[in-house]
Amino acid sequence: MIRYRSLTVAMMVGLGAISGCSTASSRLDPLAATAPSPYRLDAGDEVRISVGGLDAITNTYVIGDTGVVSLPMLSPIQVAGRTVAEMQDAIAQQIRARQLVNEPNVQAQVIKYRPFFILGEVQRPGQYAYVPGMSVLNAVSIAGGYTFRAQRKYAAISRRAGDRTVEGRATPNTPVLPGDTVTIDESWF
Template sequence: MKKIISIILVLTLSLFMSTLASAASRTEANDYLLGAGDHIQILVFNEPDLSMKLIIDSSGNIMYPLIGQLQLIGKTPNQIAIDIRNRLKDGYLNNPMVTVIMLEFRPVYVFGEVKTPGSYEYQPGLTVEKVIAVAGGFTDRADRNDIDIRRSNDQLLKDVKVTQAIYPGDIVIIDQSFF
């Protein structure tokens, strides 16, 4: 009997932890500020002419049907959905239901002493350690203690730990060891 209760407890705890991790990923995506290179989809329920998929360009502006120019960069998907809903409600549609979905985040870049430097698709929860693994791991000449990150806002973080979070547009730089 104790064995069955233990198994049920472990399964319940596992389910709880996976639900918590999934909620954290959704929260991170909801708090995410859009930038150039992000792929999004705007959906307006029962209005196919107002629904679209797009890649945000460097201007961050789009011309949206009925409401005109819309600034996307620096806003969350939820903020954009609310803006579109409010502007459509103002004389165009009764109670529009608008959703903005992230289709693809802008990439992260790995440069320096990894086996396959290049750009990689961002996923919520990405860390330095994970992006190095995706890039094939360190080369033999890599200095594992000299890892820098250049954020998309040009901020430079020096000598970061492998547990450091990575965000879309970041460049991870792995320096060469001298020995």
């Protein structure tokens, strides 16, 4: 009888201790839902730029670590934090200022987005190419799926917001953006 009570007490204490356990991602505030906004360029993005009448500029460029793109015949242009349209305007402004073309027709598009990173309880953690419109679940799939220990309900996402980094809790359907770091925690059960 004493043995039975001891076992019951031990189980109650154990369950009480476990119920207080939570993963790091479940303690984070939910990642702020933001309205879709135009994509902002950053280091590592690859862009295709074409300028009518200036074949020397038409090419594919990778935005450098400092957020600058260097085009022939023009000064380096700071493009990190700008939209594609804002980059097109900045290029056109330099072309006009140098009197290379009176009314430049500048076209640009993102060819390859900077990668996202996934860490923790996935089969193949690491750096992967971003796919537009992807979610946490897509990112996990790209990384080979969850491990058997993975916490599947929540993840943590760390992302740049202007000049600072924010971290928040994400569900499997939360969008992943270029440059994000997704962390899948270990589940207690």
